[in-house]
Amino acid sequence: MSSSTERRKHLIVISAPSGAGKTTVARHLLARFPQLRFSVSATTRPRRPGELHGTDYFFMTREQFENAVRAGELVEYEEIFGHLYGTLRSQVEEALRRGDFLLFDVDVKGALSLRQAYPEETFLLYIAPPSMEELRRRLQQRGTETEKQIHQRLQRAAMELSFQGAFDAVIYNERLDETLRQAELIVAGLLGIEVPAPAP
Ligand code: 5GP
Helix, strand or coil, X not given: CHHHHHHCCCEEEEECCCCCCHHHHHHHHHXXXXXXXXXXXXXXXXXXXXXXXXXXXXXXXXXXXXXXXXXXXXXXXXXXXXXXEEEEHHHHHHHHHHCCEEEEECCHHHHHHXXXXXXXXXXXXXXXXXXXXXXXXXXXXXXXXXXXXXXXXXXXXXXXXXXXXXXXXXXXXXXXXXXXHHHHHHHHHHHCCCXXXXXX
């Protein structure tokens, strides 16, 4: 048991083009597997209604973020739609020290950077939208972006789609219940446990 535990990948990274359903999958996995902890990123993006500092993100000014970069406090960071997002080294190092499993919700480049930084510890899971048309429909339905922002997100999605071959597993999110089930199976395998029974 202990030797296989040592070989387990403790950094489970979920990535996907924006609107592919990655955040829904991440939230579901965190609810289903109490042994998973969410890696709270730093960002300069303004807080959305309902988001909490320290739970969803560490919200920072650009100056605070740039100071953190200079101080080497970020494992990776990207500028996405005009805001900076990055993984805090302290989150990762503490989890690895404690033997915790961390779940990341980061963009595709961030996922690849995490693997470069922690090659032995990282598992990359890609959630693919069924098609660009479906992605557009979902973004429009979500209603949190303007048409211009949707256009930018779709352009970025096309770039991000080209990276999926570099991931350890890809799930095509056509039916959400099926996607969640597949993600559960993958994560249970990584944790070395049975898939927990659904809540009654
Ligand atoms: P949102 O603003 O919708 O919360 O996130 C926008 C994008 O930033 C999403 O694709 C999300 O996965 C990504 N993101 C969030 N945190 C990080 C991070 O720490 N690093 C990177 N590279 N991307 C992140």
